[in-house]
Amino acid sequence: MSGDTPNGAGRHYVLAAGGTGGHLIPAFALATELERRGHHVALITDERGAEIPGKPEFLPAHVIPAGRFGKNPLGWIKGVKALWEGRGMALRLFESFAPSAVVGFGGYPAMPAMLASTSAGIPTIVHEQNAVLGRVNRLMAGRVQAIATSYPDVERLKEQHLSKTHLVGNPVRPEVLALRKEDFPPLTEDGILRVLVTGGSQGARILSEVIPDGLAMLQPALRQRLQVTQQCRPEDLDRVRDRYRNHDIPAELGTYFEDMETRLADCHLFIGRAGASTIAELTAVGRPAILIPLPIATDDHQAANTREIVKAGGARMIRQPQSTIKMPEGDSDAANALRKRQSDTFQKLAKDISRQIMALAQKPQSLANAAHASWNCGRPDAAKDLADLVESFGGAEMMDVIRVGGNNARGASQGEAVGQGATRGMHK
Known part of the structure; x- marks a missing residue:
């Protein structure tokens, strides 16, 4: 139907x-x-x-x-x-x-x-x-x-x-779905690499802590090609802007981007959380991603959300340690020791992000292949x-044209039942 x-x-x-x-x-x-x-x-x-x-x-x-x-x-x-x-x-x-x-x-x-x-x-x-x-x-x-x-x-x-x-x-927003027919943005060996970073409705603090440092760890030839757009919390904007400036990485920061679909269309690589709508939009458009699931999500559902796209080759998943959720306060020895441990954890996470970016983005064809794999996961x-x-x-x-019943239910024009994969079209 x-x-x-x-x-x-x-x-x-x-x-x-x-x-x-x-x-x-x-x-x-x-x-x-x-x-x-x-x-x-x-x-x-x-x-x-x-x-x-x-x-x-x-x-x-x-x-x-x-x-x-x-x-x-x-x-x-x-x-x-x-x-x-x-x-x-x-x-x-x-x-x-x-x-x-x-x-x-x-x-x-x-x-x-x-x-x-x-x-x-x-x-x-x-x-x-x-x-x-x-x-x-x-x-x-x-x-x-x-x-x-x-x-x-x-x-x-x-x-x-x-x-x-x-x-x-x-289902995703119509303005995002309209991008599905567009080609992956052209990318050459020495062309600008556009990275889009988000972390939920107001940006994730942990991403503000580690993404700038992770990008700074990239090999110079790749780092010099970066153009970053990052969503941050209002209280983090100045600090994150200073970090990018110190790393000499061009970055546009904001607490909210009204034209997010345009930025998604232009980006070559997405870095962010693994919420259901985020992954639905990434796969609708066909964008490769570094996904960092929220560790306190109920039933660890964000990590589960990454399985299909990671298995297909459209994304890499990095676990965020639970210990990075809340920053300690005070000047006691215990607080200072915890802050040192947090700093070490942040550095490790930044290195993991840098390593996964290198694996995905070192060659333009690798990103294009990942984009195609992501697109194939879209519904x-x-x-x-x-x-x-x-x-x-x-x-x-x-x-009533469709009935729920014993054949594990079509119930949809695509006819996919849970537990059965589907053959999908090819990315342009």
Whole structure:
């Protein structure tokens, strides 16, 4: 099914997502595709999600309470109360909006809506962006009609749920997806090597500490060709700028780049975290990467996210030691000793980064090959395939083209099932 002809045009769908970009970017992409097909879409999220940049103008956002359940059991009573209140609000929304299906994208703000939809008998689908099934999606996996995944192998996904699992990929922003048809930027033996460094919504402090020094360790012939663009925290800008100046490496720094897709299109090498949206965009465009997973990510899911692209040859993964997370304070002997240990750890990490850059970037063809491998890992039809899956629920039987069932479910126009790889096209 191409998605060009609406399957049950004019239906209503509700998307429920946590308030972070990782949850909301794919939700926005699906909303855009469903709206293009003539459907009406509403969003349930938290206060952060309602205000996040990039939300489509046509998409109304409903903020409902969602309980959080941390390690302290004393807070669970408050969490359960908020969760139950949010479930009631979602049920009232469903009565007036009458959704054909509800799609959850993970995060605690999505849970009240999915509890409401499953209790009301409304078809419910969850989409998992990471290579480890998230906590909320794990809790709901047994109650939903379908589980859409972004990777062929997903940890914490029970075997009894494989029959309703569909590999669709992780939808990305249309402006990023539009770059997929463009060639990898030309690069010669002595040409400018553009490096893009990001670390999340406001840049990662550890990357500000180690990337400038790692780049400075490169062989002079390679270091002299560098042009760096790096996202930093506001409090790190001056210090990082001084480091690049001292290393005589041209660098443009900022806390936020509105034209990130343009910078991604121009770069020859990406260095940063391994969040689901980051990897989805890298593989959509086809950019080689040095990936440094966040060591405190839940269930170490960022490291799991790197497996496919690293195995394909599109990226190198470097582990960040847990000990680099928090800098010590004070002037005691113990604090000074810890700072010395931190400094040694930073130096080792910088050397690892330098070594991996040399392995990838010493020859232009090596970078081009890695870019091609990254591109082959992309799933450009993720939004369309997820929309096909969503449209397969909630309509009259004769209108439903796709059914979840015993063949491990096509559920998507690409027809990939979890555990089965796909042959993809060639990078231009």
